[in-house]
Amino acid sequence: MYQYTPDREVWGLRPEDIITVYLSSNRVQVSRYSGGVAEGSAYICGYKNIRDSFSMFVMIYYPAVKDCDFYFWDREDIELDTYSEAEEEAMVFCENMGFIMNDTHFRMCSPEEKRIILQECPFAYRDINEFAAFFGRRVAVSREMKRPVSEVSDENKKALQQTKNRTRPFTAEISSDAFTRKLARLLSAF
Numbered sequence: 261m262y263q264y265t266p267d268r269e270v271w272g273l274r275p276e277d278i279i280t281v282y283l284s285s286n287r288v289q290v291s292r293y294s295g296g297v298a299e300g301s302a303y304i305c306g307y308k309n310i311r312d313s314f315s316m317f318v319m320i321y322y323p324a325v326k327d328c329d330f331y332f333w334d335r336e337d338i339e340l341d342t343y344s345e346a347e348e349e350a351m352v353f354c355e356n357m358g359f360i361m362n363d364t365h366f367r368m369c370s371p372e373e374k375r376i377i378l379q380e381c382p383f384a385y386r387d388i389n390e391f392a393a394f395f396g397r398r399v400a401v402s403r404e405m406k407r408p409v410s411e412v413s414d415e416n417k418k419a420l421q422q423t424k425n426r427t428r429p430f431t432a433e434i435s436s437d438a439f440t441r442k443l444a445r446l447l448s449a450f
Contacts, residue, residue: 262318262331262353264293269330270317272386273307275374279314280306280347281366283380284359290320293329298322302359304350305383306343313337316346318353321382326392328382 282304290300299322306316316338318331331353333346354361364377378384385391 261334262350263334265317265330265332266293268332270305270307270315270319270383271388273305273383275371275378275384277307278305278366278374278378279308279343280304280316281364281377281381282351282354282361283364283377284354285362286358286360288358290322290357292322292327294327298325298327302354302357302361303381303383304347304354304361305381306338306347309337311337313339314343314346316343316350317383318350319383320357321391323392326388328388 282302284302287299287301289297291297292300300320301323303319303321304316305319306314309315315336316333319328320331321328333349335342335346338346351361366374366377369377379394382388382391385394
């Protein structure tokens, strides 16, 4: 189970410590834990922590208010045998809020692809202000529509598409509910 953890945040993760990165392909109006409603994007990150085990969190970033909420799995340290369970719970947590999550297959990416993916992830920056400054530079405001329009270079689009086209090894030990969700995510890519 993922729980809001106001006193625990993760910033400046190094690419070599990151194992899993999922990015939401949509923004959703979310009731913020601190109150109010804001449009947000979701991120899931699994990483190797300083205790030689793993940790995982869900981050919801609210660009309009330049703020975020962190949700951590209820067990601080995740062992290798429960990592996939934590990952699946994170996916369900985000999907229940209406986010469409995309696996970047981070472990299989080249260093350049990892750099491009992490440009889009707030947790890869030193703090929320550094990410907000970067995000502000890459977003143009449409005068007619008065809403943000992302500017992504053709090189970044190609690299991100390549990472989305990769496949993960499939195991027969997957539950039928998890299989159904994974199948739906795969089919939605076409």
